[in-house]
Amino acid sequence: MIKVLVIGGGFAGCCATHLLSDMGYSVTLVEKGSLLGGGCRTFFYGGHPYTYGPRHFLTKDEKLFDFLNKYVPMRRIPDHxxxxxxxxxxxxxxxxxxxxxxxxxxxxxxxxxxxxxxxxxxxxxxxxxxxxxxxxxxxxxxxxxxxxxxxxxxxxxxxxxxxxxxxxxxxxxxxTGATKAAWTEAISAFPVKINGYDDYFDISTEKAEVHLNTTIEAYDIENYSVKINGEWFKYDIIINTISPDIVLNNVFGELRWIGREFFKIVLPVPEVLPPKIYFLYYANDEPFTRIVEYKKFYNYEASSTLIGLEIPSLKNKLYPYPTTKDRELAKKYLDILPDRVFSIGRAGSYRYLDIAPIIQQCMELVSQLKE
Ligand SMILES: Cc1cc2nc3c(=O)[nH]c(=O)nc-3n(C[C@H](O)[C@H](O)[C@H](O)COP(=O)(O)OP(=O)(O)OC[C@H]3O[C@@H](n4cnc5c(N)ncnc54)[C@H](O)[C@@H]3O)c2cc1C
Structure with missing residues (x-):
């Protein structure tokens, strides 16, 4: 049986695990955190569901919407x-x-x-x-x-x-024109259930061997091998979803990232933003970039409301830098990946990818492997 290692259990890692397990491959998923789902995981604060940042689903491709909707029933929100x-x-x-x-x-x-x-x-x-x-x-x-x-x-x-x-x-x-809706051509949607996308992270990995709270100690990608808990393991295929400089031992130097600090504020009113407004951007010298009112995405009912506030930070790796220099460095890493090692997802690709293009990437990966 073909043995696959998936590094990182966010949307990209879970979706790749799902599609490759369905092909009959034996998939091992290694996630350093205690939960699957990465940035799309739903958490709760005072009963309020939220994710780190909005994470609403956007696509112009019905096929991608249908795919997700099959596992996580989605509610369309066309007019925000x-x-x-x-x-x-x-x-x-x-x-x-x-x-x-x-x-x-x-x-x-x-x-x-x-x-x-x-x-x-x-x-x-x-x-x-x-x-x-x-x-x-x-x-x-x-x-x-x-x-x-x-x-x-x-x-x-x-x-x-x-x-x-x-x-x-x-x-x-x-x-211009009559509509003020942010998305007129794309399908805009969010999961119906209070736990957001979380069911998908379980469904997608049910046939795989999942190692949570696990960090790979050493990478030998050229030989399709990694060291976990002091022992080397070899695979036929590796799917990487974390920053490629890490799995390639920083040979060309570190890739640059911007992250976010995330703050939660509960306010004693049922709803704070106007009905069609889910996000509010702050374009000037406020330290934060955006606030999100989560109950609108989740259709959560409560007498209070939860606001998430995002402040740019260097503490985590969420946004790859859109500069020629940074993209060229990422390309150097991606170019030296051997056959049968794929680097996907936002970090793995070093591209500003949303959820839908990540599912698309996983589907393309599977087609490539079937050829
Ligand atoms: C603030 C914010 C808001 C967003 N909002 C939207 C939105 O509204 N709509 C949309 O479509 N997209 C949105 N996105 C983008 C989208 O959510 C992400 O592109 C997508 O979730 C990325 O999935 P991923 O698996 O590539 O990465 P992640 O979700 O980051 O998952 C990576 C996983 O790898 C794990 N990991 C990291 N290092 C290691 C290691 N060394 N070993 C093992 N595991 C490791 C992490 O713990 C994590 O679980 C947003 C992104 C951000 C940052």
């Missing part, structure tokens, strides 16, 4: 909207930036004059995040919505450092 607080106006505006909101801004005339001078054709030539936004919306909107947010998000001095990115994570720089 994002707001950004702009302290200097002061005001709350839609994000992505909406054309109608410009009429509410004190510097409306200046913004409109800048928008009139833009040349859409030049946007494609942008070489970094700052250039992209200046060319897309002009300097006033850039400085209100993007400049400080991005600098605090990545802990950088200048947004010109960010060179490799889908420069608008929300798909569009300036929105």
């Amino acid at each position: 909207e994002f707001l950004t607080y702009i302290e200097r106006d002061p005001g709350f505006y839609n994000f992505p930036i909406h054309r109608d909101d410009i009429d509410l801004m004190p510097d409306r005339d200046q913004i409109l004059s800048e928008l009139n001078q833009l040349d859409e054709d030049k946007v494609q030539s942008a070489k970094n995040l700052e250039e992209f936004w200046l060319l897309s919306v002009g300097s006033t909107l850039y400085s209100k919505f993007v400049e400080s947010y991005s600098k605090k998000m990545w802990k950088i001095e200048s947004n010109t450092e960010l060179t490799e990115f889908s420069f608008t994570t929300k798909g569009v720089a300036l929105k």
Whole structure:
């Protein structure tokens, strides 16, 4: 029987384990924490369910939605909207930036004059995040919505450092039209059950040998071997979902990451954000980037509400840096992986991947192995 090692038990590790176990492979999953699910695990605070960050499911691909929905029944939430607080106006505006909101801004005339001078054709030539936004919306909107947010998000001095990115994570720089919903084309959904995605982490690993609270002591990836509790084990296939520099013994130096500190606040009101608002971004010099009202995702009923607040931090590895230098270093690692060693998931790929593309990656991996 083909022996597979999966390193890391987050969404990527669990999904890979699931699909490879179904192919009849013998899968061993090693997770350093005490629970499976990584960042998508549901925890509880004063009865309130929450994850670290929003973790709602987004995809344009029905196939990926159907896949997950089969194991974790999902509720579609098509109409949620994002707001950004702009302290200097002061005001709350839609994000992505909406054309109608410009009429509410004190510097409306200046913004409109800048928008009139833009040349859409030049946007494609942008070489970094700052250039992209200046060319897309002009300097006033850039400085209100993007400049400080991005600098605090990545802990950088200048947004010109960010060179490799889908420069608008929300798909569009300036929105027009009647809908203010954040996602008009994608399916937006969240699990129905109070424990979120957690059932999937059990279902996906039921045929596998799972080692929780386990750290690999040494890696010899070239020989498909790892050392656990003093003993070497050899596999036919290795699926890595953690930062590739770790499994390749840092031979080219450490990859850079940004993480998050996460704070929970319970407030004595049934709901604090307006009905369609699930997230609120803070675009200026507040130390935090975003707050999330969790009961809206979970449909949780209580007389109080839980807010999660995220502060950029170097304490954990959650967001790979979108710069040419960092991506090239990651590529050096990924390029030296031997055949039958795959590095997937957000950390494993060193790419800003969400849940749906991670499931897609696991499906592609299986197709590749079947060839
Ligand atoms: C704050 C935040 C909010 C997000 N919100 C959304 C969202 O709303 N929608 C969406 O689609 N996506 C969202 N994402 C992205 C998505 O949740 C992640 O891309 C996805 O969960 C990553 O899964 P993963 O398995 O690659 O990584 P992780 O979930 O990070 O799992 C990695 C696992 O590996 C384990 N591990 C680490 N080191 C080792 C080691 N040395 N040995 C063994 N195990 C190890 C960890 O404990 C963890 O369990 C968000 C991401 C963040 C950071």
